[in-house]
Amino acid sequence: MSLANQVLAVNDDLPIRTHKPVHSGKVRSVYWLTEEDSQRLIREKGYNVAPDAPLAIMVISDRISAFDCIWHGEGNLNGVPGKGAALNAISNHWFKLFKDNGLADSHILDIPHPLVWIVQKAKPIMIEAICRKYITGSMWRAYQNGEREFCGIELPEGLNKDSVLPELLMTPSTKGILQGIPDVPEADDVNITRQNIVDNFAAFNFSSAHDVAQYEKLLAEGFNVISHALANVGQIFVDTKFEFGYVHDADGNEKLIYMDEVGTPDSSRIWDEPAYQQGKIVENSKEGFRQFLLNYFPDPDVLLNKNRMVERDALARDNALPLEALYAISATYIGIAEKITGQEIVLSENPKQEIINILAEQYGLID
Incomplete structure (x- = not known):
């Protein structure tokens, strides 16, 4: 299967039972569960939260945002292969390390799938x-x-x-x-x-x-x-x-x-x-992608000047980036995730269907 087919670009259309509009951010989408489902999961799973705490399913995508815009590549590649799984794996690793070191908890209660968190509502x-x-x-x-x-x-x-x-x-x-x-x-x-x-x-x-x-x-x-x-x-x-x-x-x-x-x-x-x-800066973060964009477009001020957001939005919408740029950031994200966690990042063959199956069979959240 090609990498493009393994990208989860749209993550706000899953059939998760919810009573509120799905909140879709630049990278993650949040599905607020019904009161009944929240309270049922708290009981069934034994989460250490108030019995009436609102819970949500947070699904990460492989979309890439930079300079407050979402970017895409040639050939309908609308994200970075492995990016979502890499980000979640890194965060999960650090949150566990924080807990091991006696620091504070996080909002994550459960990790049903490499692209999914169950979280509690926080102020x-x-x-x-x-x-x-x-x-x-x-x-x-x-x-x-x-x-x-x-x-x-x-x-x-x-x-x-x-x-x-x-x-x-x-x-x-x-x-x-x-x-x-x-x-x-x-x-x-x-x-x-x-x-x-x-x-x-x-x-x-x-x-x-x-x-x-x-x-x-x-x-x-x-x-x-x-x-x-x-x-x-x-x-x-x-x-x-x-x-x-x-x-x-x-x-x-x-x-x-x-x-x-x-x-x-x-x-x-x-x-x-x-x-x-050795006096060189090698970025293992999104900064490398930002630098690529600044060098790729002839007028970098569009990306840096907040007064030119209309032009910037058009730039992101109308320009399909070279595939090698998105594959390079994929290699960066997967590489640093594997270095940090010591685990291989395995790309899902069909991430959306995997998520639906797990949330249906193990959590009873799919209508």
């Missing part, structure tokens, strides 16, 4: 929790333009591109458009300071001011656990984005947990350490 913290160990990307561009303050943090003079920072920096940005917060623009993904968060903790969905320090602790601990594990396989954890939220356990206790994905090539920069020691 999200409205922050993209970003951690940086090296100066690169947007931080380097700002630094190069003379800016020395980043998210309220003073950066020293004399830093070089792609060099290690004096310490691990937390540079948060907004998740979604937040209104009525002093000194915080009403726009998605704008940089904020720690003081902004502390002064307005409730507006960011924190239950208490104390939890701001807790999220920072979990962010640093999670970063360090992944960084140490990556170093053992010759990789550098450059920077990453975590997301957090609140859930209740079976006893009614509220707890702060990790949400979404962690330490993946979609949410992080990962560099090859031997290459870095």
